[in-house]
Amino acid sequence: MTLRISGTTKLCCIFGDPVEQTLSPQMHNAAFKALSLDMLYVPFHVTPDDLPTAINAIKAMGISGVNITIPHKQSVMALIDEVDEQARLIGSVNTIVNRDGLLTGYNTDGQGYLKSLTGETGFDPHDNSVVILGAGGTARSIAYNLLKATASRVLIANRTIEKAEALRNDLRSIFPEAHIDASGLNIAPELSQADLLINTTSLGMMGKGGAHPPVDISTLPPAAIVSDIVFKPLYTPLLIEAEAKGHKIHTGLGMLVCQGALGFELWTGREAPVEIMHKAAVDALEDD
Numbered sequence: 001m002t003l004r005i006s007g008t009t010k011l012c013c014i015f016g017d018p019v020e021q022t023l024s025p026q027m028h029n030a031a032f033k034a035l036s037l038d039m040l041y042v043p044f045h046v047t048p049d050d051l052p053t054a055i056n057a058i059k060a061m062g063i064s065g066v067n068i069t070i071p072h073k074q075s076v077m078a079l080i081d082e083v084d085e086q087a088r089l090i091g092s093v094n095t096i097v098n099r100d101g102l103l104t105g106y107n108t109d110g111q112g113y114l115k116s117l118t119g120e121t122g123f124d125p126h127d128n129s130v131v132i133l134g135a136g137g138t139a140r141s142i143a144y145n146l147l148k149a150t151a152s153r154v155l156i157a158n159r160t161i162e163k164a165e166a167l168r169n170d171l172r173s174i175f176p177e178a179h180i181d182a183s184g185l186n187i188a189p190e191l192s193q194a195d196l197l198i199n200t201t202s203l204g205m206m207g208k209g210g211a212h213p214p215v216d217i218s219t220l221p222p223a224a225i226v227s228d229i230v231f232k233p234l235y236t237p238l239l240i241e242a243e244a245k246g247h248k249i250h251t252g253l254g255m256l257v258c259q260g261a262l263g264f265e266l267w268t269g270r271e272a273p274v275e276i277m278h279k280a281a282v283d284a285l286e287d288d
């Protein structure tokens with residue numbers, strides 16, 4: 001790809017620690033090129049200590065838009081000018097838009113996740129029971145969107161149970177009628193009631209050794225779907241086991257594309273070329 005960078009080129013980027021796993025540069029640069037936009041997307045490795053400085057640099061350097069990834073999605077909220085209502089309720093931000101020096105945070109993760117899940121598997125959360133492994137920034141967004149889509153029960157199961165309880169309490173205050181629980185990772189009895197199991201922990205990620213979350217999925221009903229939001233590798237140890245046991249599986253690639261497409265639309269005001277973004281992400285995974 002020939003890059004045409006000039007004095008007018010607008011910059012978008014991603015801040016994360018680690019950030020090596022990201023496929024967003026390939027996806028967004030392919031989309032900018034497809035729509036002939038004078039824009040460029042680059043990754044920045046930003047540690048927690050450097051996050052305040054990096055956020056100030058968005059204004060100082062006139063950066064148009066930023067994606068926020070692991071582990072900054074919650075801590076970034078205190079550093080920007082305003083947070084959109086939905087992201088405030090979720091308690092996590094994955095996309096920042098710089099409008100003439102005013103930094104506004106959004107969260108497109110849960111919406112993108114649900115769009116991908118429904119599109120690829122036909123799963124409708126309404127009246128269904130979901131178990132979410134993990135209670136981090138992305139779990140917040142996914143749980144919020146599942147409950148908004150009237151899931152009958154959501155169980156947050158996390159290594160650090162206090163974090164699962166904190167998320168449960170936040171969600172109960174938004175959805176007082178909903179059935180929301182919290183637990184540690186010892187959840188074999190609860191899994192027997194689940195229609196959908198989602199891994200939102202970073203276990204399974206290549207850089208973290210590609211581990212299987214410490215849960216026994218043998219009690220899952222055969223019709224339950226198993227979903228993993230980790231996208232590198234696409235087929236995590238959890239998904240490989242679930243598929244071998246006959247479950248329908250859902251990889252993290254669709255979420256990556258759908259959340260990115262929503263961010264692209266916030267930055268550019270243009271409809272995202274979703275198929276081009278999807279192809280760029282697949283190509284990038286294959287090149288790895």
Ligand SMILES: NC(=O)c1ccc[n+]([C@@H]2O[C@H](COP(=O)([O-])OP(=O)(O)OC[C@H]3O[C@@H](n4cnc5c(N)ncnc54)[C@H](OP(=O)(O)O)[C@@H]3O)[C@@H](O)[C@H]2O)c1
Nearest residue numbers: 070071134135136137138159160200201202229252255256
């Ligand atoms: N497909 C996509 O588009 C997409 C979008 C966003 C994120 N992701 C992926 O989702 C993952 C989570 O991202 P995040 O931003 O939500 O991260 P985060 O806020 O840092 O949360 C990480 C979660 O993983 C758990 N965890 C980490 N190491 C663990 C271990 N050794 N054993 C058990 N649990 C462990 C943490 O549990 P504790 O609370 O006990 O520490 C926490 O619940 C990352 O792999 C990220 O790449 C994918």
